[in-house]
Amino acid sequence: MEKKEEYLYESKATANMKLKDSLNPQEIIEERKGFVCYNSQNKSGTLRCDENSVSGAVSQRACVYCGARVVLNPITDAFHLIHGPIGCASYTWDLRGSLSSESELFRNSFSTDLRETDVIFGGEKKLRAAIDEIFIKFHPKLIFIYATCIVGVIGDDIDAVCREAEIKYPMMRVIAVKSPGFSGNKAMGYRAACNAILKLIGDRKSDKKVKGVNYLGDFNLAGEAWVIQSYLKKIGVPVVAKITGDGKYEELLKAPEASLNIVQCAGSMEYLAKKMQELYGIPYIRISFLGVEDTENSLLQIAHILGGEDIVEKTEKFIQEEEDKVKDKIDFYRKRLEGKKAAIYVGGGYKAISLIKQFKSLGIETVMVGTQTGKPRDYEIIKEITNRGTVILDDANPSELERFMLEKGADILVGGVKERPLAYKLGVAFCDHNHERKHILSGFIGALNFAEEIDLTVNSPVWKYV
Structure with missing residues (x-):
């Protein structure tokens, strides 16, 4: 039995070496x-970054429409109507692991179900009928109507339909989301969603300012927005509006009253923060609640900007209490993980930066890091905080991810659902940090959960037999 196991290990090592040798730098697509x-x-x-995907490379990005749904779907009491074929609605149904404190309406996916006849004669009549049916049956305060690829081709004027609907039903907002999938990349979908939010809020400059924050770019995965909201409450900082995790129509309208915007996911929401600074005079900061270090820094930043000495002192005391709860347990996992190597492929640059810091705090070196929507300044920071020789990629395809994971000897890949099969195929551990997950990875408790999950997967006995 021992000889057989040795043979299996040797076979796997040999196979990996052969695969590594066969993937030389020249095999990366020239344009990539x-x-x-x-x-x-x-x-x-x-x-090079922040560009459309290269033709011929199987990008891990989603489309413009999906990017818009990612941002808007967690608005819990909104009606999300997809103007297009039924498949578009099916693809994004219950898109995120977002949780709601009230309405569950957002969990449903509604579609005009455009067919061949509608493509020929236009789908506006069908869209009007759908809006009428929605009002009669559901009476929502807000409908988002998403234009899909086919609508971009046939040229339905959904702006006109929305204007007509708001005149017909004055108590209901009907907002068009310009999101044909082929009209750019996923980041363009984020921007389309942000423009829809701005249209919803409108010209609502507020003289009555609250000494509180709008929390942008957290989608309440596994209830993480509630965790951060509880932290802010304990240090004396109210959350005026959550944009968009557990967001609500009435809450979003109050957003101009906030004194500060804090942006968790800069890739999806920094555009909105800049526009709100321009329109409503609300300054913003980029923050991150991933990992102990970034959570502490973010809370202190907020306290120093909004509060006096009392809030700063309260924040420092709170941080010390929370750190004491998790420090010993995280140190235990660090001892088990030191010397391991990690690969990262996530959506935004700011998340990647936080993950690099988290891995470093666990004694793990990041040997490969890539993002789907990172900006030039994100990659400059990544260069500064990673070691020489670390592979850095923008909008990677599966072939590149496989090649560099093998070349760098990564023990774990952190990514989303599309990257999971790549890791398991290569016998590499995997951590899901995407929007389908159901466990908290933000804040102090999230840092502990992350360390525990990394330990469970990297040190699993399965890798001896895979």
């Missing part, structure tokens, strides 16, 4: 080479 680099910590070198 500017999006991939080894970190030399040379500030003069720039990585």
Whole structure:
């Protein structure tokens, strides 16, 4: 039996070496080479990013429509109507692991179900009928209507339909979301969603300012927005509006009353924060509640900007109490994880930066890091906080992820549902940090959960037999 196991281990190692040798740098698509680099910590070198995906590479990004749904879907009492074929609604049904404190309406997916006849003669009549039916049966205060690829092709004027509907039903807002899938990349969908939110809020400059924050770019996965809201409440900072996790129509209308916008997911929401600064005079900061270090820094930043000495002192005391609860347990996992190597492929650059810091706090070196929507300044920070030779990628495809995970000997990949099969195929551990997850990874409790999950998967006995 021992000889057989030795043979299996040798076979796996040999197979991996052969695969690694067969994937040489020249096999990266020529047009993709500017999006991939080894970190030399040379500030003069720039990585191409924030562009449309290269043709011929199977991008891990989703489409414009999906990006818009990602941002808007967690508005819990809104009616999300997809103007397009039924498949678009099916693809994004119950899109995130977002939780609601009240309405569950957002969990449903509604569609005009455009067919061949509608493509020929237009789908506006069907859209009007759908809006009438929604009002009669549900009486929602807010409907978002998403334009899909086919609507972009046939040219339905959904803006006109929305205007007519608001005149017909004055108590109901009907807002068009310009999101044909082919009209750009996922980041364009984020922007379309942010423009829809701005249209909803409208020209509502408020003279009555609350010494509180709007929490942008958290989608209440597994209830994480509630965790952060409870932290802020304990240090004396109210949350005026959550945009968009557990967001509500009436709450969003109050957003101009806040004194500060805090942005968790900069990739999806920094555009909205900039527009709100311009329109409503609300300053913003980029924060992160992933990992102990970033959670502490974010809370202190907020306290110093909004509060006097009393809030700062309360925040420092709160941080110490929370850190004491998790420190010993995280140290235990650190001892079990030191020396391991991690690969990261996530949506936004700011999340990647937080994950690199989290891994470093656990004694794990990040050997590969990539994002779908990272900006130039995100990659500059990534270069500064990773070691020389770390592979950095923008909008990677599966072939590149496989190649560099093997080359760098990664023990774990942190990514989303599309990356899971890649890791398991190569015998690499995997951690789901995407929007389908059901467990908290934000805040102090999230940092402990993350350390425990990494330990469970990296040190699982299964890798001896895979």
